[in-house]
Amino acid sequence: MKLVNQIKLVALGLTGSMVLAASVAQAQTELKVYTALETEQLKPYAKAFNEQYPDIKIKWVRDSTGIVTAKLLAEKNNPQADVVWGLAATSLLVLKEQNMLQPYAPKGIEMLSPKFRDADANPSWVGMDAWMGALCFNTIEAKKHGLPKPTSWEDLTKPVYKGHVIMPNPASSGTGFLDVSSWLQMFGEDKGWGYMDRLHNNIARYTHSGSKPCKLAAAGETAIGISFAYKGANLKKKGAPLDLVFPQEGLGWDMEAAAIVKGTDKMDAAKKLMDFAITKQANEMYNKSFAVVGYPGVAKPIPHYPADAEALMIDNNFEWAASKRKEILSTWQARYDGKSDPK
């Protein structure tokens, strides 16, 4: 009898605590957030958000730009993500085209620079910060092969650089695509493709990821890697014999952006995250890694970046780039894909 009572008591206690646990869990909304942010940024970003909204828990799903985009598209009929926070705007535009984003104007959106927000009255996405292309130039390897330091995109087509330049494949890398789309916008389509024809002669290979050319340059596997500024500055800080070159014709760039995924059943929490993502405080946080952010007047200069970074950025037409993306990529592949990294 005694034993039975004890068991009953334990059972009661267990049920009670389970109910309690369940109610606690219910009080906390869990948001599934897809992102291509750098891993080391995730914790501080979530922490800053939780300081304002402690009852919303962020569950990160992180991967590189191409993969996150692929994942989102693959899950189109059965979306798993609630919010996207930190993905290339060109990718979000593709999602918008597929009618996968939930338009929402976060509180205070009028404070953002116009470049950093969807032009629609009820915007589908909001910008966070901009990252820009740059050349990673290995000074030691350059000396070994007698290569002068290039200063422009045009320089890269000179015969002296043959086989010493590596760039990312635009089909898989956001950085690669921003290069190609910026050349086409800067030089015009005909001249742009002509430029790439000449550049292609000098390219050793095209890599899958946008940061790899810079890593390869840092390791001396190549002398020049066409990559992006953030990576180059980081590697330089670690002691790689790199010089960052910002070609004088202008720099392609893309922005990291945030959006709500259509079909989410946690709309309130998702809206709160969007509100937070464009606050001044959040922009100050973005500025730790990026020289140009969406909130005017926030950005402070970052070491190894050019002081006039924003002036070098071309007038990038994202809508054009996103709508032409497929066409550009198939032309690009037909012309150059033989030299691509496997994958």
Place this chain on the structure above:
Amino acid sequence: MISVWNRNVNPADTVRLSKDDYIQRGVILIAVAFLFFTLLMPLSSMLVKSLQNADGDFVGLVNFATYFSNPVLFESVANSLQIALTSTFIVITLAFLFAYGLTRTCMPGKKTLRALTLLPLFAPSLLPGISLIYLLGNQGIFKGVLFGETIYGPIGIVIGMCFWVFPHVLMIMVTALSNSDARLYEAARVMKASPVRTFFTVTLPSAKYGLISASFVAFTLVITDFGVPKVIGGEFNVLATDIYKQVVGQQNFQMGAVVSVVLLLPAVFSFIADRLVQKKQVAMLSARAVPFVPSPHKMKDRLFFGICCLVVSAILLVIGMAVYASFITFWPYNTALTLNNYNFEEVGASWDFYFNSLEMAAWVAVIGTAVVFFNAYLVEKGRAFEPVRNLLHLMAMIPMAVPGMVLGLSYIFFFNQPGNPLNFIYATMAILVLNSVVHFYTVCHLTSVTALKQIDSEFEAVSSSLKVPFYATFWKVTLPVSLPAVLEISVYLFVNAMTTVSAVVFLYSSDTMLASISVMNMDEAGNTASAAAMAVLILVTCLAVKGTHWLLSQKLLTVTQGWRNR
């Protein structure tokens, strides 16, 4: 369904069906259903996908037409075949020489040499790729060996493949060359045949089927491998990397499915051919054959010892370089040793990935062994449902012919369909475990069947007449007796689950990121040293597990297998 199968059964038998029979039939059906839902359904949803456009409408062979009219994509077919044929030729030659040394000469150090050749089995196929970059890349130690050719491309892929495929091929070769009849050699000697003539008329023919089988295995492994070309393929596209490029790089799932089908063809073809050849081999060795025992021959022994040592040093060099590279601060400018590359957090990876891999591999080993061995038991020792059991056996053979990437991709198509009740396992550890169990099913199935064949089926007959349920016989007799095979299967599954990249690359989520995949991702992002470090970690873990298994089975063998030697 049941009534259809019962038509073959004598009506008198159906009347006497006991509870045990029903249970067994139920279990057999469950086993068939398991492979149906984890193998056949995903594969068919992939086939369907290849015939659809992006919106999911049926478009017939349009995707295939697009594929074959695109010279860049189509070129990969030629590239894949070229790589597979070249690698197969090289690795077969090397493995034959090595196996010849092991079985037909009296060279010293056979056991050690043999053991060292197994090392590549314990590393992900990404490891040779990474190592070759350090050895032969633009900043490589032995860069000069290539005379200005680049390692990024066919040369690198072929070298990496040979390294990775060698142990698989060697195992088959050694078996093939061990099964020879000494009487034939005696006859050749009596008839004064020259050694060369003896080699071509006795040695080669007797190893013929082994050679053919090994060639098919090598060919399949090379054409379906993803790790080596991914790391070192440079501008050289092959089918396996095309699937990845289409799906992950360009979000073109239809084209990914098309390339998968294209890749499936040579794999299936070579698998069927191999099966047909193996069927012929059965009667090769008669009961009266006398095993060949090599006699010492100074020149020959030294020559083969030299060859084998060269091969083993190459293997050790590749592995050693990866280990060394994982401790270097900043190749090639700062070669001071450091542990920093193992601090994965610094490059956006994490030790959690390693523990995820351990967890997954453990689950695969436990669940996989249980499922595969029990299913094999049903196939081999079951009494009811002969046609269904044959079907089960046939299904168990399929995973061997399905490349990992194809299986992985088909899992996305099947399990992430809206409305699939199994959708909940998508993006969990469970789908990784399930996928790996199915991916490595065939070898385990064959091992189990071989082990079970050694046990007299009288056990089943006797226990059945004593009214002992079949599962009791399984638990009390079959399982303990087959313990060595069961252990071997579980280690095989563990090691493969630890090292695989191809199948799981489409299925992991951020919570279930695996060590092997992070090797690929770190290499992709250019963090080669950390990638090497993680690959070394996988290698060491697998070696430790294998070592433990070896010690354990020594102990167990003496305890449980005493009956084998009376």
